[in-house]
Amino acid sequence: xxxxVESGGGLVQPGGSLRLSCAASGFTFSTYAMSWVxxxxxxxxxxxxxxxxxxxxxxxxxxxxxxxTIFRDNAKNTLYLxxxxxxxxxxxxxxxxxxxxxxxxxxxxTEYTNWGQGTQVTVxx
Numbered sequence: 525x526x527x528x529v530e531s532g533g534g535l536v537q538p539g540g541s542l543r544l545s546c547a548a549s550g551f552t553f554s555t556y557a558m559s560w561v562x563x564x565x566x567x568x569x570x571x572x573x574x575x576x577x578x579x580x581x582x583x584x585x586x587x588x589x590x591x592x593t594i595f596r597d598n599a600k601n602t603l604y605l606x607x608x609x610x611x612x613x614x615x616x617x618x619x620x621x622x623x624x625x626x627x628x629x630x631x632x633x634t635e636y637t638n639w640g641q642g643t644q645v646t647v648x649x
Contacts, residue, residue: 526550526638528620533643540610540647546603546620546640554578554598557629559636560605562616562645569633572618573605577626585631588614610647617642 532544544560559574573584573594582594593606603620621636623629 526622528622528638528640530618530620530640530643533618533645535646535648536610537649538610538612538647541606541608542610542645544605544607544618544620544643544645548601548603548620548622551622551638553596553601555626557623557626558596558603559621559623559629559631560594560603561619561621561633561636561639562614563619563642564613564616567616569619570616571631571633574623574629574631575603576628581628607645610645612647615645615647617644 527549529547555577557576560572561569562572563569575582575594579596591609596603619642620640622638624635624637
């Protein structure tokens with residue numbers, strides 16, 4: 525059974541940092557691309573960042589580019605999202621998601637086969 529378990533969320537002041545983790549199990553993590561997706565209060569799902577299976581290619585939504593960094597440790601079956609210079613508009617539930625392939629990914633959320641339960645990030649003073 526595929527399992528994705530996010531952690532690392534919390535309350536942080538504007539300008540602060542958080543690192544999210546997503547522990548994966550039940551599949552060969554190193555062969556699948558992964559992404560982070562978020563849902564702000566009262567809004568729809570927003571693709572945030574993606575990474576190929578090897579970690580060699582990453583990309584970001586314009587709203588987080590230059591502030592967030594996605595990376596993975598395939599030996600630990602874990603996906604990460606380092607979030608710096610956080611803004612109140614980054615407040616959301618953050619989900620990790622497994623893409624259907626490994627060598628590339630897209631921002632089309634229906635192409636993701638498995639999702640975690642999410643972790644809440646709140647940016648507020």
